[in-house]
Amino acid sequence: MKKIVITLIPLTLFVGLVTLLFLNMGFHNETVPSPLIGKPVPAFELPQLYEEGTMSEEDFLGEPWLLNVWGSWCPNCLYEHPVVTDLAQSGQLKVVGLNWKDEFENADAWLNRLGNPYHTILVDYKGNVAIDFGVYGAPESFLIDANGIIVHKIVGELTPDNVQNEILPKLAQLK
Amino acid sequence: MLPEIGQFLLVLSLLLATALTVLPMLGYARNNQTLMLTARPLSHVLFLTVMASFVMLVVLFIQQDFSVLYVAENSSLELPLRYRITAAWGAHEGSILMWVTVQALWISAVAKYSQSLSLSQISRVLSVLGFIALGFVAFVLFASNPFETIYPVPADGRDLNPLLQDFGMIMHPPLLYFGYVGLSVAFALSVAALIGGEINEQWIRWSRRWTNIAWAFLTMGIILGSWWAYYELGWGGWWFWDPVENASFLPWLAGTALIHVQAVSERKNAFRGWTVLLAIIAFSLCILGTFLVRSGSITSVHSFAADPFRGIFILVLLAIYSGGALTLYTFRANQLKSRDTLNLNSRETLLLANSLIFITATFTVLLGTLFPMIFEAVGKKISVGAPYFGLMFFVLMIPMAVLLPLGSQLKWHRDDMMAAVKQLLPYFILTTLLTLIVWFVFKPLNIRAIAGIYGGLWVLTATIGQWLKQPGRATAGFIGMSVAHIGVAVFLFAMSMTEHKDIEQDILMSPGVTKQVGGYDFTFLGVDRVKQENYQAQQGHVEVRRGDRLITTLNPQKRFYPKQQMPMTEAAIYVGWTKDIYVSLGEAVNKEGAWAVRIYIKPLIRWMWFGGILMLTGAIIGLFSARIKRQEDKQRDQVMAQQLNLS
Amino acid sequence: MTMRIIFIIISFIISGQVNAIEVYDFKNEQQRALYQELTEELRCLVCQNQNLADSDADLAKDLKDQVAEFVMNGQDKDTILAYMVQRYGDFVTYNPPLNTSTVVLWFSPFVVLLLGAGILIYNIRKKQS
Numbered sequence: 001m002k003k004i005v006i007t008l009i010p011l012t013l014f015v016g017l018v019t020l021l022f023l024n025m026g027f028h029n030e031t032v033p034s035p036l037i038g039k040p041v042p043a044f045e046l047p048q049l050y051e052e053g054t055m056s057e058e059d060f061l062g063e064p065w066l067l068n069v070w071g072s073w074c075p076n077c078l079y080e081h082p083v084v085t086d087l088a089q090s091g092q093l094k095v096v097g098l099n100w101k102d103e104f105e106n107a108d109a110w111l112n113r114l115g116n117p118y119h120t121i122l123v124d125y126k127g128n129v130a131i132d133f134g135v136y137g138a139p140e141s142f143l144i145d146a147n148g149i150i151v152h153k154i155v156g157e158l159t160p161d162n163v164q165n166e167i168l169p170k171l172a173q174l175k
Numbered sequence: 176m177l178p179e180i181g182q183f184l185l186v187l188s189l190l191l192a193t194a195l196t197v198l199p200m201l202g203y204a205r206n207n208q209t210l211m212l213t214a215r216p217l218s219h220v221l222f223l224t225v226m227a228s229f230v231m232l233v234v235l236f237i238q239q240d241f242s243v244l245y246v247a248e249n250s251s252l253e254l255p256l257r258y259r260i261t262a263a264w265g266a267h268e269g270s271i272l273m274w275v276t277v278q279a280l281w282i283s284a285v286a287k288y289s290q291s292l293s294l295s296q297i298s299r300v301l302s303v304l305g306f307i308a309l310g311f312v313a314f315v316l317f318a319s320n321p322f323e324t325i326y327p328v329p330a331d332g333r334d335l336n337p338l339l340q341d342f343g344m345i346m347h348p349p350l351l352y353f354g355y356v357g358l359s360v361a362f363a364l365s366v367a368a369l370i371g372g373e374i375n376e377q378w379i380r381w382s383r384r385w386t387n388i389a390w391a392f393l394t395m396g397i398i399l400g401s402w403w404a405y406y407e408l409g410w411g412g413w414w415f416w417d418p419v420e421n422a423s424f425l426p427w428l429a430g431t432a433l434i435h436v437q438a439v440s441e442r443k444n445a446f447r448g449w450t451v452l453l454a455i456i457a458f459s460l461c462i463l464g465t466f467l468v469r470s471g472s473i474t475s476v477h478s479f480a481a482d483p484f485r486g487i488f489i490l491v492l493l494a495i496y497s498g499g500a501l502t503l504y505t506f507r508a509n510q511l512k513s514r515d516t517l518n519l520n521s522r523e524t525l526l527l528a529n530s531l532i533f534i535t536a537t538f539t540v541l542l543g544t545l546f547p548m549i550f551e552a553v554g555k556k557i558s559v560g561a562p563y564f565g566l567m568f569f570v571l572m573i574p575m576a577v578l579l580p581l582g583s584q585l586k587w588h589r590d591d592m593m594a595a596v597k598q599l600l601p602y603f604i605l606t607t608l609l610t611l612i613v614w615f616v617f618k619p620l621n622i623r624a625i626a627g628i629y630g631g632l633w634v635l636t637a638t639i640g641q642w643l644k645q646p647g648r649a650t651a652g653f654i655g656m657s658v659a660h661i662g663v664a665v666f667l668f669a670m671s672m673t674e675h676k677d678i679e680q681d682i683l684m685s686p687g688v689t690k691q692v693g694g695y696d697f698t699f700l701g702v703d704r705v706k707q708e709n710y711q712a713q714q715g716h717v718e719v720r721r722g723d724r725l726i727t728t729l730n731p732q733k734r735f736y737p738k739q740q741m742p743m744t745e746a747a748i749y750v751g752w753t754k755d756i757y758v759s760l761g762e763a764v765n766k767e768g769a770w771a772v773r774i775y776i777k778p779l780i781r782w783m784w785f786g787g788i789l790m791l792t793g794a795i796i797g798l799f800s801a802r803i804k805r806q807e808d809k810q811r812d813q814v815m816a817q818q819l820n821l822s
Numbered sequence: 823m824t825m826r827i828i829f830i831i832i833s834f835i836i837s838g839q840v841n842a843i844e845v846y847d848f849k850n851e852q853q854r855a856l857y858q859e860l861t862e863e864l865r866c867l868v869c870q871n872q873n874l875a876d877s878d879a880d881l882a883k884d885l886k887d888q889v890a891e892f893v894m895n896g897q898d899k900d901t902i903l904a905y906m907v908q909r910y911g912d913f914v915t916y917n918p919p920l921n922t923s924t925v926v927l928w929f930s931p932f933v934v935l936l937l938g939a940g941i942l943i944y945n946i947r948k949k950q951s
Contacts, residue, residue: 007508010452011501014459017545018494024548025470025486032556032867035911042909101880127884134909136867136881410876417871445949474871517949524946531938539931546918546927558865559927560873560916567931679858683845761843771843 034134034153041148042132049099049107049121057148064151064174065094066167067142068118068158069130071102072110074138080157085117087163093171097121100130100138143167145174178243178322181231184224185322188279189312191221195282195305199298203370211298215286218301221308222283229276232321233263242328245269245321251334251738253709261345262335267469267485268321270348275311277352278359282308285360291381293814299367300360307359310492318488334709334738343403350396351423355461357389358426361433362458362500365451369503372510374447382454383437384798390430391791397423398787409744409759411679411775413783416564418473421544422464425537429457432533434794435526442587443515446527448508453530455504459497460537465489473544520592525582532575539567569623576630576667579660580637602637609636617676627671635664652800659793666786669779678776681761684717685769693776695756696720700728701768702760710736712745715760715770719749731760731772754778844883846890857893860902861886865914873916 036042041057048055068084070077088095097118099107102125124130133142136155143152152170154162195217202210232245236259241247249262249269264273282304289297315321338344364382368374400423405413414420433453440450467473470486517523543559550557580602584595610629614620620628638660645653680692684699691697700716712732719726729747736743746759754776761771848854858875864885866877874882874889885906892902906914918924 003509004505007448007505010456011498011505014497014501017463018490018498020545020548020552021466021470021490022487023552025483025490027551028473028548029551030474032911032913033554035908101884127881128888131884131888131909134911136910408876412876415871446945513949515949517946519943519946519950524942527942527946528939531935531942535931535935535938538934542927542930546924550923555923556911556913557918557924558913558916559918560863560865562863562917563927571931571935680854681843681845759843764845771845773843 031155032136034150036134036142036150037153039150041142041144041150042129044122044129044132046098046122046124046129049097049104049123051120055120055122060094060096060144061148062146063094064143064145064171065096065119067096067098067133067144069098069100069133069135069138069140069142071100071138072106073102076157077139078114080139080159081114081117083158083160083163085115086160087158087167088117088119092168094119098130098133099123099125100135101125101127141167143170177231177235177238177240178324181228181235182316182320182322184228184231185312185316185320188221188224188228188275189309189316191217191224192305192309192312195221196302196309198302199305200302203295203298203302208294211294214298214301214305217305218282218286221305222279225276225279225308225312229263229272232269232272233260236260236263239332241330241332242324242326243321244323244325247325247329247332249332249335251332251709253738254332254335255708258335258340262339264348265335265339265345267482268315268319270352271311271315271319272321273349274352274356275308275315277349278304278308278311278356281353281356281360285385289381291377291814293817295371296367296378299370300363303363303366304359307363307496310495314485314488314492318482318485334736337710337734337736337739337741337743338407340709341403341407343399343407347396347399347403350392350399354389354391354393354396354430355426355458355465357385357392358430358454358458358461360385360389361454362496365454366500366503368451368511369500369507372507374451374511376441376444379437379441379447379450383434383441386430386434386437386454387794387797390427390434391794393423393427393430394787394791394794397427398784402784405780406746406748409746411746411757411759411773411777413673413780416543416561417475418544419468419475421540422467425460425464425540425544426457428533428537428540429453429460432530432537433457435533436530439523439526443517443523445513445515445517445523447511447513448504449527449530451508451511452504453534455497455500456534456537459493459500460541462489462493462496466493467544473548518589520585520590522582522585522587522590525578525585528578529575529582532571536568536571539571540564543567569626572667573626573630576634576663579634579663580641583638583641583656583660599637602633602640605636606633617672621675624671624675627667627674631664631666631668631671633664634660634667638664650800651796651798655793655795655797655800657793658796659790662786662789662791662793664786665789666783669782669786672779673777673783676778678774680774682772682774683764683769684772685767692774694721695726695776697758697772697774699770699772702763702770705732709738710734710743713760715747715758715772717747717758717772719756727756729756729758731758733760750781755780844886844890846894848890848894853893856899857890860889860893860899863903863916864889864906865916867910867914 043057045054045056066087084095095118097120099121139157141154141158142150145151151174152166154166158167195214198210198217199214202208202213235243235246236250237256239246239250239252239259245266245268249266250259254262262269264270282301285304286297286301289300292300361382364378368378400420401413404415405411433450436446436450436453439445440447466486466489468475469489470483543563546559547557580599581595584598585592606629609632610625613628614625638657642649642657678693682690682692684690684697686699686701689696689698696719698718698720700718702713702715705712705714712734714730714732717729717731719729727749729749731747732745734743734745735741744759746757749756757775757777759773761773763770846857848857861875862873864874866872866874866879866882868879868881869877874886889902892905903915912919918927920928
């Protein structure tokens with residue numbers, strides 16, 4: 001009996017391995033979780049797309065807001081545009097755009113065509129601030145509370161589903 | 176018509192494989208000679224049907240039959256004939272069909288070259304192999320059928336992935352499959368032995384030769400893969416520790432452990448259970464590797480298409496074969512009693528230590544490859560890459576290199592440890608001196624480079640010294656071992672130099688400008704356009720000089736394949752005896768014709784692969800061991816005599 | 823999510839194998855070596871398992887610019903790595919950190935080796951005549 005316990009070890013390890021492989025097929029995904037959740041918004045000083053003057057993270061203190069990273073070159077930003085518009089028009093929170101690695105003419109044309117849902121649009125054409133935020137692809141959205149703490153991040157497009165089940169519940173908790 | 180015939184042949188193969196699985200095993204269980212005698216003929220017929228279906232696929236490619244989905248996706252009217260033939264195994268479906276073909280070929284070979292085994296043994300082995308073939312034929316038919324047709328028939332195909340239009344990539348998969356499938360023989364033997372609850376010397380000796388062949392193929396496959404990545408991917412690396420690379424490396428590591436343990440267990444009735452277990456592990460890792468590559472559950476730079484259904488299918492095959500074998504192992508391993516005595520001061524101990532080091536290395540690579548998965552299970556992400564594997568291998572392979580000459584110095588059965596160590600002392604002194612010279616010539620060298628160089632020289636001097644001192648005529652077994660070990664030495668030395676003394680520079684070059692890198696003058700002459708059958712390219716011209724002497728003109732290309740809308744970098748490489756000069760083209764930087772160019776100087780990189788070739792040559796030389804041959808003849812006579820007595 | 827994965831795979835296939843070669847004017851060889859070391863150790867987040875050095879993705883280029891800038895400003899390796907990990911997490915480096923969740927990764931091979939050596943010696947001793 002004792003001997004079988006020893007020879008059972010390889011089989012046990014193997015069962016564990018296969019279980020891991022099987023489960024992984026279900027939960028494998030390419031999204032990288034952000035280490036910035038629960039941390040303050042990185043400091044920035046950015047110009048705006050349409051208004052004069054720069055804005056910094058301190059200008060947004062006092063109420064929760066959503067930072068939405070987009071670019072006119074980004075196909076998935078097109079898909080999420082109606083969702084961003086709905087969320088902004090619902091008035092539940094301030095939606096701020098971060099126009100990333102773009103050009104003014106293209107961004108302007110894109111907004112004229114589809115409408116501008118944003119409270120204001122920050123401009124980061126060099127991409128430095130985006131790196132500070134740990135952005136690795138557009139679109140990405142950050143939910144930030146009144147004290148400037150990043151509460152949640154959505155990688156990829158906003159959908160009615162993740163707005164309903166992730167953004168709004170988190171927002172409700174903040175209020 | 177042809178696709179239907181191919182498909183029909185596959186169905187036929189499925190039936191034949193089923194028969195091969197069931198009939199001989201049933202014969203063994205009931206001690207029915209007639210049923211057991213079906214094993215060999217069934218194996219040969221199975222090979223014929225599978226081979227015929229593979230030939231059908233090649234014919235479909237030659238004929239450009241775009242009514243077949245697989246052909247339409249991987250060929251085109253412009254594709255040259257040679258690539259049309261090789262495209263048959265270029266993508267997933269065809270490559271799995273090729274696997275099955277190689278498997279059937281191997282089964283047929285086992286059926287033919289197994290005269291030294293008794294009928295009861297070979298019928299069990301072939302039955303297990305038939306069962307493996309059954310699973311993979313089913314996989315081809317139900318999850319990756321290359322004969323699937325489409326309607327309407329497209330006028331032209333989508334062309335073969337340009338990365339695969341290349342000699343290295345054409346040969347790489349078949350070689351790996353020969354290795355994978357070859358390991359299935361040792362696996363089948365283990366399972367057959369566990370079913371019968373007995374294993375003997377001749378059986379292990381017989382399987383050892385198959386393992387050697389398999390291991391040689393695997394080594395060649397890995398060398399080609401590494402070489403291909405080096406010249407084709409354009410980033411000058413020869414090993415990235417990518418999961419797909421690891422997938423082919425894992426069976427090799429376990430196979431290396433297996434070869435060394437088989438050397439012990441073919442002589443002595445000891446550690447038989449360990450031999451059996453290693454054989455099971457080695458082949459299981461082949462299936463696991465296939466799963467990792469095909470299922471898309473890991474992120475790899477090499478995975479081209481992933482399909483969850485296929486993943487599940489392979490996982491089920493893995494669970495059945497390896498799970499089944501390990502279950503058998505759990506309950507039967509203790510019946511493989513070890514009777515012989517062992518001595519701590521003997522070659523056996525060192526060979527077993529080798530297997531321990533290599534199985535630890537296997538474990539480490541597997542752990543590093545799967546660790547990101549464990550993290551994902553709890554919603555986190557981590558990367559495990561070259562820095563981890565490099566450090567771990569450094570730590571594990573140092574004791575391997577230190578102990579290797581001791582292993583070949585010690586005698587079988589029982590020896591005097593202190594005397595053996597004293598015998599090695601001159602090599603130790605010589606190695607130290609040589610390392611000092613190398614250090615003096617090539618300094619600065621970091622600690623890892625020095626350790627690698629020291630290890631390489633240590634194995635080299637000791638192996639050559641032991642060869643020269645060998646009394647009498649060296650046997651094929653001894654020559655094989657020594658050649659393989661010299662291969663290890665060459666690899667270690669060359670790898671240390673390549674990794675630590677290479678030069679890499681990204682520079683901006685305008686036409687006519689000369690820049691100096693690593694003692695060579697590189698003159699950029701500019702870029703022009705060339706057009707080939709199925710691609711267009713911008714081709715740069717770089718003259719390489721040492722002093723006044725023109726060494727070579729390198730022509731790196733940036734290609735564009737219009738069919739697949741795919742750009743490709745084609746590096747230009749000057750191959751020298753002591754170093755490679757490697758130039759690849761980046762982008763045009765300005766209107767004046769300046770380009771970003773990457774220049775590498777890689778010392779001894781060819782020697783690294785040559786070391787691998789020496790290792791596999793050693794494995795092949797070992798096959799001709801006269802001692803083994805003599806004993807096999809004797810056994811065959813015995814078996815024949817028994818059969819004569821029976822009838 | 824599946825859509826996104828498929829998209830990443832497709833974009834990889836289409837993008838093919840192209841070298842991204844960025845040229846920077848480093849002050850000395852040490853800086854160049856440090857830059858090479860860092861771009862080989864840092865992962866391109868949008869790629870299928872490629873490091874920054876080998877990648878031609880836009881983001882990889884930005885990150886390479888950033889790394890080169892830090893290197894030219896004389897920052898050391900640890901500072902630059904910490905900067906990246908702070909923003910992108912441990913996923914960004916191919917050299918996993920040593921902490922409680924990675925103890926198994928770093929040490930279990932040695933446990934296996936030592937345990938195996940113990941079992942091996944025990945078994946041979948037992949069989950010694």
